[in-house]
Amino acid sequence: MADDRAERIAGFIAPLRVKPGSKVRLDRDFDPRYKAGLKKQEGIELLRTGVSLLAEYQERLAAQDTFGVLLCLQALDAGGKDGTIRHVMSGVNPQGVSVSSFKVPSSEELDHDYLWRYARRLPGRGEIGIFNRSHYEEVLVVRVHPEVLARQKLPGEQCGPDLWERRYREINRWERYLTDNGFKVVKIFLNLSKEEQRTRFLKRIDLPEKNWKFSAADVRERRHWDEYQEAFSEMLSATSTKWAPWYVVPADRKWFARICAAAVLAHTLMDIAPRFPDVGEEARKELLVTRRELAQEAPAGVPADPYTAGHPPAGRSGGRSGGRRKKERKGRKGRKGKKGKRG
Ligand code: ATP
Numbered sequence: 042m043a044d045d046r047a048e049r050i051a052g053f054i055a056p057l058r059v060k061p062g063s064k065v066r067l068d069r070d071f072d073p074r075y076k077a078g079l080k081k082q083e084g085i086e087l088l089r090t091g092v093s094l095l096a097e098y099q100e101r102l103a104a105q106d107t108f109g110v111l112l113c114l115q116a117l118d119a120g121g122k123d124g125t126i127r128h129v130m131s132g133v134n135p136q137g138v139s140v141s142s143f144k145v146p147s148s149e150e151l152d153h154d155y156l157w158r159y160a161r162r163l164p165g166r167g168e169i170g171i172f173n174r175s176h177y178e179e180v181l182v183v184r185v186h187p188e189v190l191a192r193q194k195l196p197g198e199q200c201g202p203d204l205w206e207r208r209y210r211e212i213n214r215w216e217r218y219l220t221d222n223g224f225k226v227v228k229i230f231l232n233l234s235k236e237e238q239r240t241r242f243l244k245r246i247d248l249p250e251k252n253w254k255f256s257a258a259d260v261r262e263r264r265h266w267d268e269y270q271e272a273f274s275e276m277l278s279a280t281s282t283k284w285a286p287w288y289v290v291p292a293d294r295k296w297f298a299r300i301c302a303a304a305v306l307a308h309t310l311m312d313i314a315p316r317f318p319d320v321g322e323e324a325r326k327e328l329l330v331t332r333r334e335l336a337q338e339a340p341a342g343v344p345a346d347p348y349t350a351g352h353p354p355a356g357r358s359g360g361r362s363g364g365r366r367k368k369e370r371k372g373r374k375g376r377k378g379k380k381g382k383r384g
Pocket residue numbers: 118123142143144145146173174178179182183189256
């Protein structure tokens with residue numbers, strides 16, 4: 042059953058995965074309106090399934106406490122990062138998830154190497170960490186805006202034309218290091234079309250309750266659309282690796298983007314296949330001693346173990362109807378009663 046689900050999810054996300062080593066050109070290779078032939082209603086059902094699957098796997102990940110997952114989310118403004126996080130993580134235990142948003146770096150952050158601030162927000166073992174924007178800004182906004190790079194105070198000789206290739210290499214190695222140490226890295230780019238961005242910006246202006254989401258800076262960034270597409274294409278080509286792949290998620294339909302994001306995360310967790318820890322023979326024996334003690338504390342008229350009374354183990358009383366069990370108990374009592382009289 043689990044294998045069946047894993048296979049279906051893997052098939053669903055396969056077209057979104059950037060093949061390591063391939064050369065991506067966003068406008069040619071990925072359609073922001075793709076929806077895998079799904080209708081919205083089917084999509085909503087699927088998302089519900091995905092969300093409960095995530096909850097199930099997150100519990101195991103936390104219990105096993107060996108692996109962590111880092112999900113990096115990148116998008117242009119109005120790409121839907123916030124809504125995706127809200128919906129995809131709606132079923133998981135908040136104690137096992139951390140979301141870190143990365144904005145313009147502070148002066149303290151600029152006083153360190155460029156990966157410093159991201160390393161400080163990595164998830165621990167058993168946790169899912171989400172980066173809302175991530176270290177990839179360092180080869181996106183920093184590349185599109187030379188003045189942003191100038192603020193990074195790099196030694197002059199480090200700013201040559203091979204800077205971006207070097208950063209790709211450093212990022213790949215960093216992600217490899219994390220993977221080797223038990224932290225799975227998976228990356229999603231929400232691929233929005235220019236026209237859909239225009240529509241979403243207008244909606245933010247037209248609806249007073251959305252006004253707070255609109256920023257004039259977003260429209261200024263939009264003027265660099267082509268440079269961003271170029272920077273994204275190069276970044277996807279250079280940093281989708283076997284150990285930390287990129288998925289380009291079609292983002293013009295929010296409901297579809299959310300299913301894809303849930304599926305990518307579910308696939309990552311299923312690949313780890315976290316298991317509830319087996320406490321071992323000795324600890325199990327101790328548990329059974331404690332169980333006997335607790336059972337003896339049962340007040341009169343209450344089952345010794347209310348849990349097993351409600352959940353008969355399969356194979357013993359499993360399969361018998363409640364009515365039949367009741368009759369059997371009555372029968373035993375009856376026989377005991379008679380025996381007592383006879384004796
Ligand atoms: P939202 O607008 O939905 O609240 P957001 O992620 O767009 O979310 P903003 O505060 O609007 O958040 O923007 C964050 C800004 O910080 C973006 O313009 C982004 O390019 C910029 N930024 C992120 N990382 C860096 C960086 N390393 N150097 C410079 N600018 C960065």
